[in-house]
Amino acid sequence: MKTFTSNEMNLMCLYNSGTRLELIENLTDMRGYLQADETELLTLTDCVLEKLRQMNDQEFSALDLYPDFMD
Secondary structure, eight states, X not given: OOOOOHHHHHHHHHHOXXXXXXXXXXXXXXXXXXXXXXXXXXXXXXXXXXHHHHSOHHHHHTSOOSOOTTO
């Protein structure tokens, strides 16, 4: 399974709507609004998209994408 950094996990939490394919679609849509000078967020988004495309739905469902606000 792919490993995600905390920044990648945070980004996925923001745009996750339930399924891997929906998350890919949401991130792809968001990426279209980024400006060329937003290089850090562009790179982060591209990295997450690549990892999501390489994993399957079962691997995705094993991820904990819901932040624990009690910590």
